[in-house]
Amino acid sequence: MSKAPNPKQNRFGYWELGFENYLGFGIWNLGFLFLLLFILFGLGCQRSKAGITVAGSTSVEPFAELLAEEYMIIHPKSHIYVQGGGSTAGIEAAITRTANIGMSSRNLSGEELKLYSVTVAKDAIAIIVHPTNRIGNLPLDQIREVFSGKIMNWKELGGPNKPIDIVTREEGSGTRESFQKFVMGKEDISLGALVQDSNGAVRQVIANDASAIGYISLGLVNDQVKAVSISGVEPSLANVNNGKYTLVRPFLFVFNGEPVGEAKSFLDFVLSSSAQKLLLKEGLVPVVQRLE
Amino acid sequence: MKEKIIEKILLLIALSSILILALITFFIFEEGLPLIMKIGPKAFLLGEKWIPSKGLFGIFPMIASSFWVTFGALLFGIPLGLACTIFISELIPPSIGTLFRPAIQLLAAIPSVIYGFWGLIVLVPLIRNYFGGPGLSILAGSLVLGFMILPTIITISEDSLKALPPSYKAGALALGATHWQTIWRVLIPAARSGIVASIILGMGRAIGETMAMIMILGNAVKMPSSFLDSARTLTTNIGIEMGYASGDHRQALFATGIILFFIIMALNTLAIFLSRRRVH
Numbered sequence: 001m002s003k004a005p006n007p008k009q010n011r012f013g014y015w016e017l018g019f020e021n022y023l024g025f026g027i028w029n030l031g032f033l034f035l036l037l038f039i040l041f042g043l044g045c046q047r048s049k050a051g052i053t054v055a056g057s058t059s060v061e062p063f064a065e066l067l068a069e070e071y072m073i074i075h076p077k078s079h080i081y082v083q084g085g086g087s088t089a090g091i092e093a094a095i096t097r098t099a100n101i102g103m104s105s106r107n108l109s110g111e112e113l114k115l116y117s118v119t120v121a122k123d124a125i126a127i128i129v130h131p132t133n134r135i136g137n138l139p140l141d142q143i144r145e146v147f148s149g150k151i152m153n154w155k156e157l158g159g160p161n162k163p164i165d166i167v168t169r170e171e172g173s174g175t176r177e178s179f180q181k182f183v184m185g186k187e188d189i190s191l192g193a194l195v196q197d198s199n200g201a202v203r204q205v206i207a208n209d210a211s212a213i214g215y216i217s218l219g220l221v222n223d224q225v226k227a228v229s230i231s232g233v234e235p236s237l238a239n240v241n242n243g244k245y246t247l248v249r250p251f252l253f254v255f256n257g258e259p260v261g262e263a264k265s266f267l268d269f270v271l272s273s274s275a276q277k278l279l280l281k282e283g284l285v286p287v288v289q290r291l292e
Numbered sequence: 293m294k295e296k297i298i299e300k301i302l303l304l305i306a307l308s309s310i311l312i313l314a315l316i317t318f319f320i321f322e323e324g325l326p327l328i329m330k331i332g333p334k335a336f337l338l339g340e341k342w343i344p345s346k347g348l349f350g351i352f353p354m355i356a357s358s359f360w361v362t363f364g365a366l367l368f369g370i371p372l373g374l375a376c377t378i379f380i381s382e383l384i385p386p387s388i389g390t391l392f393r394p395a396i397q398l399l400a401a402i403p404s405v406i407y408g409f410w411g412l413i414v415l416v417p418l419i420r421n422y423f424g425g426p427g428l429s430i431l432a433g434s435l436v437l438g439f440m441i442l443p444t445i446i447t448i449s450e451d452s453l454k455a456l457p458p459s460y461k462a463g464a465l466a467l468g469a470t471h472w473q474t475i476w477r478v479l480i481p482a483a484r485s486g487i488v489a490s491i492i493l494g495m496g497r498a499i500g501e502t503m504a505m506i507m508i509l510g511n512a513v514k515m516p517s518s519f520l521d522s523a524r525t526l527t528t529n530i531g532i533e534m535g536y537a538s539g540d541h542r543q544a545l546f547a548t549g550i551i552l553f554f555i556i557m558a559l560n561t562l563a564i565f566l567s568r569r570r571v572h
Contacts, residue, residue, distance in 0.1 A: 058535070087536070171343070172535075172536025191341065191343075192512050192522070193512055194426055196511070197506065197533075209427065
């Protein structure tokens with residue numbers, strides 16, 4: 001500081017500093033800023049060590065939140081942070097250990113198979129239409145033709161003369177991936193389809209549009225929409241359990257290595273009969289067969 | 293000494309905002325450019341199919357939709373905005389104008405998700421019932437955006453009207469022009485550069501809007517062919533798919549951001565350039 005250049009007074013009477021001087025201060029101060037950020041970041045990380053993070057599929061998220069709440073009632077000292085982000089992000093979070101548990105609503109593939117995964121529940125995908133829609137049953141291949149844009153009018157399905165509004169999920173969504181696999185096969189979903197970014201948003205659009213069709217988790221079907229039977233099989237828990245209804249996907253908890261500590265304890269809770277009963281009540285299909 | 297410390301702190305804050313801007317720019321380009329290079333700028337910019345699961349990343353429909361929606365917004369926003377500006381600055385007494393002004397500025401303070409919600413609940417069913425189609429459409433998006441850019445257009449063009457020398461108006465009136473002739477023939481042309489700048493800034497706002505558009509555009513990745521079609525803009529493409537994207541798909545979303553970045557930069561530069569031009 002002793003060698004600082006003499007500041008000159010400019011015509012406004014303010015002290016003017018040389019440019020180098022500004023730059024020098026700037027760099028020092030930036031250093032401090034980063035130090036500060038570092039400390040804050042460190043503190044943040046320290047705090048999150050008190051609990052575990054569960055992240056991934058937005059389809060699993062609401063159920064995981066519910067289970068986490070229940071778990072925290074039984075174990076008041078622990079804390080479970082539930083985050084969304086999507087199946088792929090969840091699996092990635094498990095790989096990088098950003099999250100202790102990754103949630104996935106699709107099967108693992110390729111490299112991901114090396115991870116330790118547990119099916120905690122199953123979820124069926126329901127094809128939904130507006131409640132006033134007269135059509136209550138659709139063969140699988142007609143559903144495929146509707147979503148690929150080959151059938152464009154309800155008339156062709158025995159309904160009124162109205163164009164069909166297809167509603168789908170965005171690319172990368174676990175629900176979309178499962179729908180693609182179970183229903184579409186190699187066909188593409190029409191590019192003209194409306195895209196909504198959550199189960200709730202799809203349901204909302206279909207509840208308001210009398211000529212819309214879409215797909216959501218069976219557990220989230222309510223009386224705002226109507227779930228249609230597929231090739232005569234009604235989407236119900238009984239039909240999912242006896243294997244007649246085939247649009248079923250697993251809800252996975254994904255771990256990097258065998259679960260230990262808090263994560264293991266949470267997994268055990270989720271697989272307990274009380275937690276599974278809770279999931280059943282919420283419309284999911286439990287994986288533990290005998291529930292007392 | 294105390295002054296110096298405060299000076300340093302202010303400098304630090306100013307520098308960090310520039311640093312953050314530089315970091316954002318750097319990361320968008322670092323993440324997005326490799327993909328553009330991989331599939332080729334032409335296939336990316338002019339490709340008509342966006343199917344990330346099949347490695348198809350064409351964003352032309354989204355560029356077109358972005359401009360389509362923005363154009364629609366200007367169609368509603370410009371006449372409404374200019375009318376409001378003239379009304380507030382010329383046709384009503386200043387005391388009443390002070391009532392109107394905060395009300396218009398309040399429009400800018402409403403979160404965009406509220407605009408989106410309003411559009412979804414009010415406009416979309418109206419459009420579906422009266423014009424047909426799914427209702428989630430460019431028309432609905434344009435109407436909502438038209439309202440959203442009003443504060444930008446009105447505030448800036450009113451400022452540019454106010455900045456005119458009083459002699460313009462006095463001169464025109466003294467020459468026998470009516471009040472309306474003065475407004476239409478003298479004041480508006482004289483404030484033209486400011487008004488055009490306000491419109492371009494409004495355009496920037498419209499192109500950048502995301503949340504409201506995700507809710508009311510329907511997000512279909514098809515080339516729109518009418519105002520009643522669903523569409524996906526550049527911003528909503530990023531907003532709707534970011535959560536699930538990984539690998540190339542994620543990079544493609546950053547690459548979408550690069551294009552958006554260039555469009556917004558061009559618009560802002562144009563606005564700055566136009567508003568600096570002096571009236572002769």
